Amino acid sequence: MxxxxxxxxxxxxxxxxxxxxxxxxxxxxxxxxxxxxxxxxRIAILYLISITFFxxxxxxxxxLIRLELLTPQPDLMxxxxxxxxxSMHGIVMIFLFLVPSVPATLGNFLIPIMxxxxxxxxxxxxxxxxxxxxxxxxxxxxxxxxxxxxTGWTFTTPLSTHYLNTNVITxxxxxxxxxxxxxxxxxxxxxxxxRMRAPGMTWFRMPLFVWAHYAASVxxxxxxxxxxxxxxxxxxxxxxxxxxFDPTKGGDPLLFQHLFWFYSHPAVYIMILPGMGxxxxxxxxxxxxxxxxxxxxxxxSVAIALFGFFVWAHHMFIMGVSNYSALVFSLLTMLVxxxxxxxxxxxxxxxQKGSITFETPMLYAFAFFGLFTIGGMTGVFLGALGMDIHxxxxxxxxxxxxxxxxxxxxxxxxxxxxxxxxxxxxxMYPESFxxxxxxxxxxxxxxxxxxxxILGYLGMPRRYHAYPAEYQVLxxxxxxxxxxxxxxFLLPLLYLTWSLRYGAIAGNNPWQATGLEWQIQSPPLTENxxxxxxxxxxxxxxxxxxxxxxQEVTVG
Amino acid sequence: MDNAVxxxxxxxxxxxxxxxHVSLPQHRHHFETEEQQREAGTFGMWLFLLTEIMFFxxxxxxxxxxxxxxxxxxxxxxxxxxxxLGAINTVILIGSGFFMALGVWAAEVRKKSLLVLFLVLxxxxxxxxxxxxxxxxxxxxEKHHVPGAHFDISEFVNPPIDAKTGQPSEKPxxxxxxxxxxxxxxxxxxxxGMHAVHMIxxxxxxxxxxxxxxxxxxxxxxxxxxxxxxxxxxxxxxVWLFLFPLxxxxxxxxxx
Numbered sequence: 018m019x020x021x022x023x024x025x026x027x028x029x030x031x032x033x034x035x036x037x038x039x040x041x042x043x044x045x046x047x048x049x050x051x052x053x054x055x056x057x058x059r060i061a062i063l064y065l066i067s068i069t070f071f072x073x074x075x076x077x078x079x080x081l082i083r084l085e086l087l088t089p090q091p092d093l094m095x096x097x098x099x100x101x102x103x104s105m106h107g108i109v110m111i112f113l114f115l116v117p118s119v120p121a122t123l124g125n126f127l128i129p130i131m132x133x134x135x136x137x138x139x140x141x142x143x144x145x146x147x148x149x150x151x152x153x154x155x156x157x158x159x160x161x162x163x164x165x166x167x168t169g170w171t172f173t174t175p176l177s178t179h180y181l182n183t184n185v186i187t188x189x190x191x192x193x194x195x196x197x198x199x200x201x202x203x204x205x206x207x208x209x210x211x212r213m214r215a216p217g218m219t220w221f222r223m224p225l226f227v228w229a230h231y232a233a234s235v236x237x238x239x240x241x242x243x244x245x246x247x248x249x250x251x252x253x254x255x256x257x258x259x260x261x262f263d264p265t266k267g268g269d270p271l272l273f274q275h276l277f278w279f280y281s282h283p284a285v286y287i288m289i290l291p292g293m294g295x296x297x298x299x300x301x302x303x304x305x306x307x308x309x310x311x312x313x314x315x316x317x318s319v320a321i322a323l324f325g326f327f328v329w330a331h332h333m334f335i336m337g338v339s340n341y342s343a344l345v346f347s348l349l350t351m352l353v354x355x356x357x358x359x360x361x362x363x364x365x366x367x368x369q370k371g372s373i374t375f376e377t378p379m380l381y382a383f384a385f386f387g388l389f390t391i392g393g394m395t396g397v398f399l400g401a402l403g404m405d406i407h408x409x410x411x412x413x414x415x416x417x418x419x420x421x422x423x424x425x426x427x428x429x430x431x432x433x434x435x436x437x438x439x440x441x442x443x444x445m446y447p448e449s450f451x452x453x454x455x456x457x458x459x460x461x462x463x464x465x466x467x468x469x470x471i472l473g474y475l476g477m478p479r480r481y482h483a484y485p486a487e488y489q490v491l492x493x494x495x496x497x498x499x500x501x502x503x504x505x506f507l508l509p510l511l512y513l514t515w516s517l518r519y520g521a522i523a524g525n526n527p528w529q530a531t532g533l534e535w536q537i538q539s540p541p542l543t544e545n546x547x548x549x550x551x552x553x554x555x556x557x558x559x560x561x562x563x564x565x566x567x568q569e570v571t572v573g
Numbered sequence: 574m575d576n577a578v579x580x581x582x583x584x585x586x587x588x589x590x591x592x593x594h595v596s597l598p599q600h601r602h603h604f605e606t607e608e609q610q611r612e613a614g615t616f617g618m619w620l621f622l623l624t625e626i627m628f629f630x631x632x633x634x635x636x637x638x639x640x641x642x643x644x645x646x647x648x649x650x651x652x653x654x655x656x657x658l659g660a661i662n663t664v665i666l667i668g669s670g671f672f673m674a675l676g677v678w679a680a681e682v683r684k685k686s687l688l689v690l691f692l693v694l695x696x697x698x699x700x701x702x703x704x705x706x707x708x709x710x711x712x713x714x715e716k717h718h719v720p721g722a723h724f725d726i727s728e729f730v731n732p733p734i735d736a737k738t739g740q741p742s743e744k745p746x747x748x749x750x751x752x753x754x755x756x757x758x759x760x761x762x763x764x765x766g767m768h769a770v771h772m773i774x775x776x777x778x779x780x781x782x783x784x785x786x787x788x789x790x791x792x793x794x795x796x797x798x799x800x801x802x803x804x805x806x807x808x809x810x811x812v813w814l815f816l817f818p819l820x821x822x823x824x825x826x827x828x829x
Binding site: 134135136138139140142200204205207208209211212213238239240241242243245246247249250253257258259260261266267268269272276279544549 | 604
């Protein structure tokens, strides 16, 4: 009896939807009310604006790189400038876009709502992490303005400590600070997920989005401090001259590689796991079905986080680690493919016999499936020792991680933004434009990076601004694709901004989804829920929804 | 049946309301209960300490690696550290931790002046530790044991002759092994330096907490900041309890 009467699902009519009078956007006014806010939703918006800014800066570098590679000759910029271009592209995209992308925007916005609580556990620390992010971004821009940095995003010693006269310290400070922003976000999520769930919200009723963020947060909290201390040691070695990584003083540069990749490999899972969480939500909603194998998908996130800590040396196969450790790390690397495949297969089974519709978020999710699968499978190539020695440091690597990071994470991010945009702003975007942009980015992406697999297999090394003339055709294809891709990324910026004012009013639940976040008004109240919800069903109860609709039809 | 359920619900809601009315000023609106708030705070602090363990973990890993590779250099360099000052500092830091623990107790039993006293004593001992560390560091500068351009290995290659026995006071090292003492001192400065940075941050926080304690913020049963800071301070102590034997006592065990 109480199971149905106290249930909180509701399906308002979207055609008669009105904008709620009071919501988190108009609750307080003025710039200060934003800059000093403790509201997780406002902080998410602040993050969204700032990471978009840095995304386009990083994208501009990518554009310049592709422009230089249009011709075999180094004609657009000097080799030093080119080194700075790809270094800044990597630093900005990884530390200022990919790592915070989904967690700091969608995660920040949705985790408290999905758990049925009013805010994250530590709102002030949440705001602090945004300011730390901004400080990190400012230092990055400073490094750029004062002349750039050309270490590559990996800060390889002794190159970074002894041989370069560029702004290594400034960039290192930026990464150190941005790292703490990520630590605090992860810490906030873990505490919130453990301690703040609404009554009845058990671990296995949580949306998979939350599970994915939990796993990513564990990586942020345990991995990032190791990067921090490594960066500190590099800075000390460069300024004071201590000898921890300096072979002339008895230090070992390989130690730097171990410490760096101990963070930076898990970091790629920090970047992809939240995206996988987004995909779980989208696939379930637009197939009108519970995610197939919920428990398996939830635990595969945790498994990826766990295995992620034991594979770092696969970045070091050609750096002189022993054959035996290379063998062990190669085997462990293959293990990561298992939980990733569990996810892909479970999503495929979710689609099976589902009532699939092709709204924009679903298009991005399909792009994710294809591109992430290619990225993941080529990752298995690279995990195999012999293949890795042939392919590492070529464009094959570049294509591989762009398939995972851009094809995977960026598609998931855009899918998530399109999925929750009505919830965040209360307005719909023009569906025709958004579908166009999803298709454009998919085509542009493949045109950009598919040729790079071939280039890499043929032996074109990465990080060079000149190449033999026989590679030109594929490079021209790649640059042309980058242009299309750029259009695909610019379009959402335009129509999403337009929709803020002119978009149709979305209503509470435009996708007819079952998640807790769709049961409250859009945009939500500052306090999210008027009274704490009591959860008695899991996040993907579409069978219940189908029955409810049937009943309504019979009654009508 | 229905009515009964509704009735209980209203009753519960009323109790809930009442609870909100008596809530203390430090209660943050987004927590359901104060217990939840306190648990979340403590849990967050423990997680933060976990990140700190990983932070220092990188240094400890480097120490483990190089100590195994360059054991002789590590012994010789470790013998140059001032065990007496290190031991005094260990006692000081344990004392400081003791007063911090007393401070947490004083906050829990709501004794304002005792709390302020214990926080001040914790701070004083923290300063004493840093002062002694300063003396030790300046000694290293005088002996050219600071890694960098002025690092000097001559003392390890040709140890001074002991006047009484006519023998070198230490086992001489081959020049290439003596070079590796620089790795030891790099780690020494990185590890004790990071520890000192944590002490300085702690002392800044202590000033803030003392001021708040003095104005009576922690005299009404709200002890979370004191408790959580106590966890941090004890963590910093424990790091030192590992650093002291690892850096100072490599070759000083009595069974030798």
